[in-house]
Amino acid sequence: MPASMPMWPRPWLPPAETEGIVAQLKQMAGAVVTAPLGWAARAIDPPLRLWQRLTGTGGMAAFFLLPNMAIFGVFVLLPLVINFAYSMTTGGALFLSDREYVGAAQYAQLLDCDDYTDPSTCAQDQFWTALANTALFVVLQVSLLIVTATITALILNRELRARSFWRAVFFFPVLLSPVVVGLIWRWILQRDGLLNAMIIPMGLDPVNWLIERNWAFAAAIGVTIWAHLGFYALILLAGLQAIPKDLYEAAEMDGTKPGRVFWRITLPLLMPNLLVVIVLALIRAVQVFDEAFVLTGGGPGTATLFLTQYIYEVGFASLLKNPGLAAAASILMGAVLVVLTLIQLAISRRNEKKGKLK
């Protein structure tokens, strides 16, 4: 394991302005919070000294790791192991010990199709519908998202007045909760909503945006792009700002056209960041749930039913719960995510190595 983790290509330090905010936060928290905390910290010091004398610094390392690793173990690693066992059992029982072992039957059922191009011929037609919807969603959403985020980043990277204001404009929806995002857009896209009120004066017919299949799907794509655009634009903007200015000055002196500058300088130098952003966006898109669920509830019919919602429905929400099947589906989805994450880590590490060479 290298000294620095691949998630952070360059060791990142919070900016200097943090100091002021930290001072503010400290003041706000004040004595009310720090006094009991300090008291508690002092109280556990004597027993810890004893522990340190008995076990040495190795024991202290174990002590510091214990709380976090215990939570990790019980709530992340253990479930992961159980998930595999779960996916090979059947029945509605919740606890593993009460469940009947069926081997790979759940996987077989998920993958049982007469014709893989037609979900309705599959034993689990909803799974294949969700899979097809998710695949289409991932392709369309990620490509549109990357294009708009790149355009936004390029524009924010220009010499603008009030740049931090414009940056805030695009970033603002990122912090909103998915439920709020879903509700805002449900309100705008409903039949008597703002969007229809705006298009009627233009001479267009009102559309039932969330009730017509294709429009609902487009709405799910549009709304998730609206919510995440600022996040990716920001990472790309950081990448753009890291490109040395003298390259552009040299190009200007040579009288290079803007389009050529973009294809020959900006894009190649932005590529490492672009790749990371694409994979991050892919990982998010495969798991799409919150915004789409609040917006359309998976409907109309199954037009916007995605994989995570399928797992949720099969495992928890439907009357005929089948946790084993849900576990099998989640493992298939997890496999895709693991591959994507490994690609991301590989790219980050390669970027890091290149960074060192410079």
Next chain:
Amino acid sequence: MSRVSAFLFRRRGGKGWHWTDVVTFGWLFFGVIVMFGPALWLIMSSFKSPAQLAEFPPTALPYESRTVVVEGYDKPLPLFIVTDEAGTRTLAEVRRVGTTAQMVDPANSGEIQRVNIANRVPDRQVGFAWDNYVQPFLAFDFMLYLKNSVFVTVVATLITLLTNSMAAFALSKYEFRGRNAVMLTVLATLMIPLSVILVPLYSIISAVGLFNSLWGVILPTVATPTGIFLLRQYMLTIPDELLEAARMDHASEWQIYWRIVLPLTAPALAVLGIFSVVWRWNDFLWPLIVLSRKEVYTLQVGLNTYAGELNVQWHFILAMTVVTMIPVVIVFLFLQRFITTGIAGSGLK
């Protein structure tokens, strides 16, 4: 106005306009409308009465009908501006039968006039339906949801900061066998988002009796790998000599962590704290699964439940959505620059 536009549209170089400048400002203008517009529309709609919300096409501002108390009638009557052969005048409506309204002149309440409803428009003024905000606090369990959300957010953030910083301290300042294995494990968990382990996690939560408990929402989310990485990265920059000096003075390891390393890590802790607050406040899928009783709903789950009811009461939902937005908007307004530099530097989300 012209000074504002001169300020916004002046280019730094002071050169003439190029087609790329047109594209730039077109995109920025479009961005302001599309990004801010929906939230603004939500806020304005949240102040409209149910009757106004049902109107189509909608008005931009919330309005309320003017009313008047007329002698001989118990309730205040709504006013309308009537225009017909008899001229334009303001009348109060007593009742409506089909397309005919029975109206009275407020000044002369004795005589009932019959008016075709096509000949009149409501007399309205800009007014805010504050009731949308007051009622959910009184009649719904909104206050309870708010309390639950605050509890989850605060407790989860505190636990996250404490456990993550302890682990990061061990991973950055100690040499011990298995350190790389621990780092690898943490790294591996980056690949396992919650949506992949929903079913088994649910069975574990049930087995330890945390189903329908806020602790069942809190615990699985606190051991964030991103938090450990962020803090470890920062702690690596703290010189080891500082720790050695403290050890010379017989400081215990706990004191070194608590009195030296933690205060020096404050900027990174602040970043993680802010992100944790936003994450936990916005969490939806996991609370949706763990919480099935109304008393333990968080705001996000409660809002979704209201919005999923057969008879959606938009006037309340819009107001509650605005309230749910407030903490995040406050965080955004005060710490925007700080968060954006944090994301740009670390890819944190």
